Each structure stands twice: as C-alpha cells, then as structure tokens.
Amino acid sequence: MASKKPKQIAIYGKGGIGKSTTTSNISAALVEAGYKVMQFGCDPKADSTNTLRGGEYIPSVLDLLRQNARVDAHDAIFQGFGGIYCVEAGGRSRGWDAPGAASSRRLNC
Numbered sequence: 001m002a003s004k005k006p007k008q009i010a011i012y013g014k015g016g017i018g019k020s021t022t023t024s025n026i027s028a029a030l031v032e033a034g035y036k037v038m039q040f041g042c043d044p045k046a047d048s049t050n051t052l053r054g055g056e057y058i059p060s061v062l063d064l065l066r067q068n069a070r071v072d073a074h075d076a077i078f079q080g081f082g083g084i085y086c087v088e089a090g091g092r093s094r095g096w097d098a099p100g101a102a103s104s105r106r107l108n109c
C-alpha cells in the first residue's frame with residue numbers, strides 16, 4: 001500500500017494582509033473535505049489559530065519552552081474547528097533569547 005505523504009502549504013507576506021484569516025479558512029475547508037489538517041502559526045503574536053478556537057489563544061511552543069525544561073508534542077498541539085491541529089511557534093522575548101535563537105529553537109522542538 002502506498003504511504004500518504006503529508007502536503008505542506010506555506011502562506012507568508014507582510015503584516016495585516018489577511019494571512020491568518022485566509023489560512024484558517026483554507027484549513028477549515030480542507031478539514032470539511034475530509035483531510036487531516038495541522039495549522040502551524042509562525043507569527044510571534046501567536047494569533048493565527050485563535051479564530052479556529054472561538055477566539056481563544058493557545059500557548060506557543062516558545063512560551064512553553066520558557067516555562068518548562070521539556071515540552072512534548074501533546075503539550076503544544078491543540079485542536080480547533082473540525083479537529084484541526086493547532087500549533088503556534090511563538091516568538092522572541094526580550095532578555096530570554098539571543099537574536100536568531102528563537103527561530104532555531106522553535107523549529108527544533
């Protein structure tokens with residue numbers, strides 16, 4: 001049997017152009033079409049997934065790493081509309097990360 005390879009779609013651009021809104025609507029449409037969907041937000045504001053969760057924000061991977069020595073996947077993955085898996089990478093906080101360190105840390109988690 002052929003294995004299913006996950007497809008990744010990246011949406012990027014300057015702030016305020018509707019990335020999060022468009023992405024969440026694409027995620028919702030895909031989950032309603034029967035796909036298993038994970039939306040992974042990379043904005044330091046960690047706000048890409050909140051519309052999938054009724055306006056509720058989830059803790060970002062970097063916030064969890066700041067509070068805990070170890071973070072497992074299930075600590076950072078939350079479900080939203082239709083069962084969409086929601087993750088927010090988060091961003092740099094003053095005094096905690098050296099420039100550039102946050103990006104590599106959140107991608108390694």
Ligand SMILES: Nc1ncnc2c1ncn2[C@@H]1O[C@H](COP(=O)(O)OP(=O)(O)O)[C@@H](O)[C@H]1O
Nearest residue numbers: 013014015016017018019020021022023043048
């Ligand atoms: N197609 C659209 N028409 C009108 N307003 C929109 C549209 N898409 C997004 N918005 C609004 O624009 C603002 C920025 O959208 P957002 O998705 O947060 O942008 P980004 O993620 O690129 O920063 C929000 O207030 C959102 O409700």
Ligand SMILES: [Mg+2]
Nearest residue numbers: 019020043048
């Ligand atoms: Mg956004």
